[in-house]
Amino acid sequence: MKGIKNKIAVVTGGARGLGKEMARRLAQEGALVIIADILKDAAESTAKEIEESGGKADFYEIDLVEMSEIDRMIDWVIEKYKSLDILINNAGINIREYATEISEENFDKVMDLNLKSYYFCSRAAARYMKKQDNGGCIVCTSSGNSKKFTTKRTPYCISKAAVNGLVAALANEWGRDNIRVNGVAPGYIMTDMVKEGIAEGIIEVDKIMTVLPNKRFLEPEEIASAVVFLASDEASGITGQTLFVDGGWSVNGLPED
Secondary structure (H helix, E strand, C coil): CCCCCCCEEEEECCCCHHHHHHHHHHHHCCCEEEEEECCHHHHHHHHHHHHHCCCEEEEEECCCCCHHHHHHHHHHHHHHHCCCCEEEECCCCCCCCCCCCCCHHHHHHHHHHHHHHHHHHHHHHHHHHCCCCCCEEEEEECCHHHCCCCCCCHHHHHHHHHHHHHHHHHHHHHHHHCEEEEEEEECCECCHHHHHHHHHCCCCHHHHHCCCCCCCCECHHHHHHHHHHHHCHHHCCCCCCEEEECCCHHHCCCCCC
């Protein structure tokens, strides 16, 4: 895709899962990717895998709920690589409890990582991107649960709905600085976690299929491709948008057998 080659990209939560696939895809397009994750060994391993496959990668150990660490990470990227062109806010968690039962501590854990870290990472990156002739691009991982809500994940749903608002608000404010901000909202994806859930009987595939117009799980590569598209010059006219990559789940009005 146009405008990815030789760019400096940071992917939070990039050590495994969807974040790993996003990092791998960016590297395939020629970006130098920094894996920012609390899982140091996994982040280092992912960076090594990318380099062994011909890409360029580095890693940075960070606890993204410690906001002071975020500024230090961005400063480190600028000091080492002299620019920051792409930020992918992807790190996230979900704690499954009924709304009447979840503790304040667990509510804060979800909000701190899923929303607050996105804001402070974006802010830290934008302060540098504003000074660059080419500006920059930020892509945030939202969720189909920002629009289609399910029980026992109220804080998660709230945080992801707020991410969509964050995307729009920051895009509006930073458009004058040549900084684009967009989001990608994945639906049901065939990740390792989902495979384990199916094997253990926690995830009921037949029920899920009733709400998916395309009648299949998506692959991580399909989400990563959407992220890389929004980060590329191919999407130069797109900002403030959340793209639902969910197989039509968000527009299904009535479940079907």
